[in-house]
Amino acid sequence: MAYQALYRVYRPRTFDDMVGQEVITQTLKNAIEAHQTGHAYLFSGPRGTGKTSAAKIFAREVNGISPDTDETQIPDIIEIDAASNNGVDEIRNIRDSANYAPIEAQYKIYIIDEVHMLSTGAFNALLKTLEEPPANVKFILATTEPQKIPATILSRTQRFDFKRIDDVTIQTRMAAILDKQSVAYDQDALRVIANAAEGGMRDALSILDQVIAYGSDKVTIDDALQVTGATTTEALLMFFGQVSDGDTRNALQTLHTILLDGKDAQRFVADMIGLLRDVMLAPIAPNLIKTTASVEELNKLNQKIGQKRIQIMMLELDETQKALLQTMQSDVYLELLTVKLSLAGSEILSSSDVKQSQSPVTPKNLSKSQPSVATPIVDDDIQAPTEAPLISNTPTTNNNTHSAIQQPQQTAVQQQTSDVNSEPISQAKSEINKLSARTGQEAVFAVLSVARRETLTKATQLWPELKQQFDVAKQAFLTIAKPVAASDEAIVLAFDYPALLAEALQDSELQVQLVQQLSEHNLPFSLVLISKDEWKTDRAAYVSLLRTGEKITVKLNDIPVVKANVEAVTVDQDDTIAVTNDTPEIVKQAQSLFGEDIVNIVD
Template sequence: MAYQALYRKYRSQTFGSMIGQEIVTTTLKNAIVNEQISHAYLFSGPRGTGKTSAAKIFAKAINCPNQVGGEPCNICDICTEITRGTLEDVIELDAASNNGVDEIREIRDKSTYAAAIAKYKVYIIDEVHMLSAGAFNALLKTLEEPTPGVVFVLATTELQKIPATIISRVQRFAFKSISTAEISGHLQEVMEDENLSYETEALDVIARSAEGGMRDALSLLDQALSFSEEKLVLNDALLVTGAISNQALVDYISYLEKADSKSALEQLNTIFAEGKNMLRFTEDLLGNFRDLLFDEKSEISHKLLYRWIDIAIDSLKALKETTQTKIVADVMTMRLSDSKVALLETEPSLSRIKAQTAASQSDIVVSRGEEFKEEETVEPATILKSKPKASSIMRVSRDRVLAVLDEAVANPDAITKIKEAWGDVLGASASPRDLAVLKSTRLAAASTSALILTVEHENLVKLLVGNPELTGTISSTISDICGFQPEVLTLAEGDWREIRAVYASNRRTGQILAEASDVLPDQIETEAIQYEDKEDISQLAQQLFGDKVNIIND
């Protein structure tokens, strides 16, 4: 006898043998027992969850002369012919290849004739969402005026594409994704029935890779059995499914937790060299982050995990839009590794800013029409003269950034225009690598003379500063759209936060100070700005901090 694929050999032949669809099967069996057979049903749900199998079982059960409790006997001539697909009263169609008006009109005409052998004539239309608009209209007429003894069973994986007029005329059953545990348990039954040796971990990997579809799981098992020798082992399942071993993910996450970007990148390279798909890797990584979030024994803070999950989700979107998946994965790894350092740096900075704000509020009294009255406050020169950390990469002077911020406050329309043009800037990127780098940046501030881009990882500063072609493209594209050509300044996120805090302090006290050693030849000289009322301060705060500012009039 010719070899039969496992998903065909172990296809469900009764409602009781279907896995994970108890609500649907119970409802259908009760309808059969009570003889409450509707003229049309719609089965919707993910692929491989049993929609077509349930339709054929239903066709057997309503026509089987020996059915008991809503289950077909699978012994009589009608049941065996339906199983083989040879009974002329049960017609199975694929709407993907029979999606025209003529095919549906033919069904409508033939449905007026009574069943020749069985009690009910059953039409099973798979992938019904593929029908054309005209075909749906032709089918609608048949559903509006059903012929007695004719049952339509429609199956689809994309319910949203079915017209509401069709849905309102059928009984709809939603098939859910099958759980990993249920799939793994069924695979064990199949392996034992086939008298084959296996490792439970291997079946678990296959079950996870199936993503809720039993047919996919059986197909993957078939492939893994062809690859393995005497026994199905974990490594065979990992190679066939392309899944990432749990140990590889644990090692990768441990390097991220230590902020060891070099080791994390080496681990990523090893995974990539094994032929693993970076999209699949990121999905598995995201699942591990979720598990760590719910693991009470995990030593990784929830704040860090939230950051990691956000970064992984952003990277998933980028991976689906580019062919340069390794570059996106590398950037994601650097962002994940640096996020812990950024988190540790942010918390002390926030505490320091809160302390400075509290001190300033006690020392400075601001009222409408009055000038600042300064008694004791933080010395701006002291803040400004504090040197950045040794690890920071500063490609532009602090005074230049302060000057841009002054211009940005004076002309808030500049950043609005640049944001509107940013989609065209991304579209003008010459290579996928440049596009991936640009998507990892954030537009922090802008004026007509310069714009400030910030990045999480300091290595990305090097990529932008060392790529005059890319920065030139940014400037020229903005010039064509906005009418001004800004210089592109790139800062690490940590440097930007530090300068922004200094600028806020300087503006609060009405002083702009500069270190002579930092001034560039083309440095724009800045002037001290004095505020006359609260509206100026409110405007500055909104420019710097956006929607987070609450203005209280006392």
């Protein structure tokens, strides 16, 4: 005899054989025993949950036919596939044949599978017969999409909603089948298969068939992971540990290792949702955990991530799962997901904060409470706040720190630490020279005033190819940015997150590579980096100015590039002494008027 799939060999023959649908089977059994069966039923629910099997069992038992009898040999049980017989003519044939008496059985049973596929005309042709069929005719309609069935049909049937079968029931059923087949198995392997089946017994048995064929002698967890495309729990825990720590680079490497193993993107996201669900439930309801990870590991990860951040991650995973259904670039979406999960729950800078922190520093931008040891390197014409006293003959001190330093002492300290300071200062100046990006509304206006649609179209088309020239980490970084405006000299890139925009504005290596790649692709290579929210606001403001007739005269070359933020160096002697990187101009003027020996500098 030819080999038969497990789901066909072990298809339920009686209501007692069915699992996971106890309410429905008990109701139908009671109706048959009491001789109170209806004339039309609707069995709806997910695939592989027993709808067609229940219909065949009902058809046999209501006619008193032995479970061992093949229903295909009974002329009074007619099974119709509505997917391929969905026209009016097919339904008219059913209506006409229903008027004839059964040949052998007491009732003539019509089982119409996938009934939602019937056309509107076919449903209309079925209405009258379905409402008032002959006394010896019964209809059983089966569907996975009851929302597509007209209300007039639904109101004429007794509806039974089949639910997804829980994983424990599926595992128990598979274990019983494997025992009958004399096949050894790992319980964790059955758990992986049941999870992949998503509540469908038929799917579970089909996957089990494949795993048996793959491993031949035993159903192991490794074989189950290979066949289902699922990711190991260890890899998932490593991935979540890295994204929870904000270690985006290593998380991306872990992601690519998983994908290189042939794991399916959809399956990977589903596995992440499942594990994150278990992490969320670990401290609340450990008895509901489905994963093979220990409760201790899940609790540890729960404490690291936090319940609030778990909810944010869940939303990101759900959005990605929907997006993967409509794209062929699954790797890019998973990389973007990794970046988002690393940022999930972190405090994102507002657009105004980014503008303030990244725009060229002016006296009005300086904070009065900002310590001198954290002064960023800025233009030479910036002066110290005038509120600070310039001359003082009496230095003030505290227990730990010299807050007032006489000029000769300061000069000596600077002389002693010149070797220490020279290297970071030179590096800072080198970084400033490498930074080439601009930001802010004026820079956007400068590009929009001479914008060219052709340049933007070319940049948008070449952007995916251009990103491929970067390493994995920077590819994911650039995935959340896209060209939104362009002229013959510059391109405006909008970032989804202000925090990543701030990082890009200070990433000299990224900017140098971007300029190089833009130049190689014959694109303008001056960069204007802004956030997506800033772009919407600035574009609206630009349009408003045009409507008022105001001309935009600002030039991009007149706008300075963003400066690097460099902290000053501190020196530890007997006490901690704060040393500034540069003497303010006003102090130099005071020293030239009164002499360096007389002038005391007070913080």
